[in-house]
Each structure stands twice: as structure tokens, then as C-alpha cells.
Amino acid sequence: MSAATVRVEAPSTGVEGALTPVGVERAITALASVLTVLLTAVAFWLSYEHLQEVAAAHGMAEAVARSWAWPATVDLFIVIGELLILRASLAHRVDGWAIGLVAAGDGASIALNVAGVGQDANALNYVVAAVPPVAALLAFGALMRQVHAYLASRASTGVNPPPPGVEAPSTPVNVSVDRPPAISPAEIVAGTASVPELPASAPETEQAPTPVTVEATPVTAASTPVDLCTPVVYPNRVDQLVRALYGSDFTQPSTARMTQAMTAAGLGASESTARTARGRVKARETYLTDFPTAIAG
Structure with a gap:
């Protein structure tokens, strides 16, 4: 027995250094997530504050609690x-009702923030009023996209996958495998090759049989003897010839075989006549349809 060395590429675990592409990508993702959360909070606060001022200026000046609760009916x-x-995206479906809620909330928030500026205002005032709700919409959408990507990767693989285009480094591992020595063809022909002995198998232990009493039920099988070597007499010569072919090798004759026999008997060589005769024979003796049809044409 000889030992052979096999080189196996095994993926390595861990990160080689602190500044690997995977580490940089994770740091950027974490920083982007923090900034997205901060931007979402600030934009929502500015939009919420302005909507509270709009509510206070239109009938809720004395009801401070209601003026602060009213913007929630829009932004939430x-x-x-x-x-x-x-x-819905995690379930791989589209929720039209949820999209309608977002569109209604965003549209109402932007419209009310802009309308709260009042008439005859400077154009820049309208822009300043519209920026917070628009920024809140985009920031919250970016935040939900990052959360969705994280949850989708965890659900599909169960672990955090490496970013696209980054391959994990591999570490070669040497594994020793015992292999039988190679036998040349010349040694096999000369009869000098020695066959390695197989390890002796453990002796088998016979278990004592358990007697089982089975009540035999008499079965009467009805059979109909059929003598295929003595074909049934048919008035049609072609039918009689085709029927005789069934008893020769106990298979259904092919079209080529039937036409060959018809030619030898001087009955022509029409394939359609042969197949029609075979159909009449099987219709008269239905048990012939059970014969093998591997060579039937």
C-alpha cells in the first residue's frame, strides 16, 4: 500500500487583516445606516414641526396637545x-394597499408643508417647506432598503454573505490518502500481478428464526390452454399466414417480416394489407395482444 498526497483547497475562516475589502464594505454599510437613521429622524422632525405650526395656525392654537398630535395623522x-x-417584499409579493398608504402620506405631507407657507410667499420659502418631507421620504426608503437587503441575505443563507465580486481566500490543505499500488497491463497479462487481499469480514451471526403459522387459502386458478403451434384456420390466406407467424417465435410479427413472408408465398408485398390482416387476427384472438411488441412494426 502506498500513500498519496492530495491537495485540497479549503475555504479559510476569518479575515486576514483589518483593512480587507469585506471590512471596508461593512464599515461603509454601518456608517451609511447610521447617517440614514439620523437623516430620517431630522427630516421627520422638521416636517412634523412645520405641520404642528400649520395646525396651530388653523384652529388649534389653544389646543396645544391636539396641534402636536395632528401631524401624526399624516406622517404615520x-x-x-x-x-x-x-x-410584502420579504414574502416576494407586491402590496398595492401599502404603496397607496405611502403615496397618500407623502403626498399629503408635502402638500400641507408647502400650503402652510401661505399665499404671496417667496418661491424659496416653498422649497424650504418641501425639502423636509421629501428628504424624510427618500431617507426612510433608503433605510427600509438596507433592512430588506439584510433580512433577505439572512433568510436565504443564514449567515452574512460576502459582498459581490469579493472571493474568500482559500487555504491549501494536504490530506494523506492510502491507495492500492497501481498494476500495469503487462503484469495482468503475464499473470504476475498480485491482488491485494481484502480484510476478513466479521463472522455473520445467524438469528434464530421465529416460527410463523400462516393459514393457507386454497386458490383455484382458471386457465385456458392455448396451442400456438397449431394456428386457428382462417379463410383468408394472408390472415392464415400472419397467424402462423405468431406461433413461430411467440412475438408479434413486424410489418417487414409479414411482407417478406407474403412475398415468399406469392401473396404480394403490401404493407397495409399485412397490417390489416394482423389487426383481424388480434381482434379474433385477443390474447395475442399480450405478446412482446419490441420488434413489431
Whole structure:
């Protein structure tokens, strides 16, 4: 027995250094997530604050608690809709109702922030009022996209996969495998090759049989003897010839075989006549259809 060395490429675990592409990508992702959360909070706060001022200026000046609660009836539709969209995307489906909630909440927030500026205002005032709700929409969408990507990767692989285009380094591992010595063809022809002995198998232990009493039920099988060597007499000569071929080798004759026999008997060589005769024979003696049809034409 000789030992052979096999080189196996095994993926390595861990990161080689602190500044690998995987580490940089994770750091950028974490920083982007933090900034996205911060931007979402600031944009929502600015939009919420302006909507509170709009509510206070239009009938809720004395009801401070209601003026602060009123913007939630608009902005919370955006949060609810985005969460429902995230749930639907994780289930690989489209939730039209959730999309409608986000569109209604965003549209109402932008419209009310712009309308709260009032008439005859400078164009830049309208832009300043519209920026917070638009920024809140984009920032919250970016945040939900990152959460969706993370949850989707965890659900599909169970671990954090490496970013696209980055291959994990591999570490060669040497494994010793015992192999039988090679035998040349010349040694096999000369009869000098020695066959390695197989290890003796463990002796088999016979188990004592357990007697089982089975009540025999008499079965009467009805059979109909059929003598295929003595074909049934047919008035048609072609039918009689085809029927005789069934008893020669107990297979269904092919079209070529039937036409060959018909030619030898001087009955022509029409394939359609042969197949029609075979059909009449099988219709009269139905048990012939059970014969093998591997060579039937």
C-alpha cells in the first residue's frame, strides 16, 4: 500500500487583516445606516414641526396637545406603509394597499408643508417647506432598503454573505490518502500481478428464526390452454399466414417480416394489407395482444 498526497483547497475562516475589502464594505454599510437613521429622524422632525405650526395656525392654537398630535395623522401613514411594503417584499409579493398608504402620506405631507407657507410667499420659502418631507421620504426608503437587503441575505443563507465580486481566500490543505499500488497491463497479462487481499469480514451471526403459522387459502386458478403451434384456420390466406407467424417465435410479427413472408408465398408485398390482416387476427384472438411488441412494426 502506498500513500498519496492530495491537495485540497479549503475555504479559510476569518479575515486576514483589518483593512480587507469585506471590512471596508461593512464599515461603509454601518456608517451609511447610521447617517440614514439620523437623516430620517431630522427630516421627520422638521416636517412634523412645520405641520404642528400649520395646525396651530388653523384652529388649534389653544389646543396645544391636539396641534402636536395632528401631524401624526399624516406622517404615520408613511411609516406604516413602508413597513408593510418591507413585509410584502420579504414574502416576494407586491402590496398595492401599502404603496397607496405611502403615496397618500407623502403626498399629503408635502402638500400641507408647502400650503402652510401661505399665499404671496417667496418661491424659496416653498422649497424650504418641501425639502423636509421629501428628504424624510427618500431617507426612510433608503433605510427600509438596507433592512430588506439584510433580512433577505439572512433568510436565504443564514449567515452574512460576502459582498459581490469579493472571493474568500482559500487555504491549501494536504490530506494523506492510502491507495492500492497501481498494476500495469503487462503484469495482468503475464499473470504476475498480485491482488491485494481484502480484510476478513466479521463472522455473520445467524438469528434464530421465529416460527410463523400462516393459514393457507386454497386458490383455484382458471386457465385456458392455448396451442400456438397449431394456428386457428382462417379463410383468408394472408390472415392464415400472419397467424402462423405468431406461433413461430411467440412475438408479434413486424410489418417487414409479414411482407417478406407474403412475398415468399406469392401473396404480394403490401404493407397495409399485412397490417390489416394482423389487426383481424388480434381482434379474433385477443390474447395475442399480450405478446412482446419490441420488434413489431
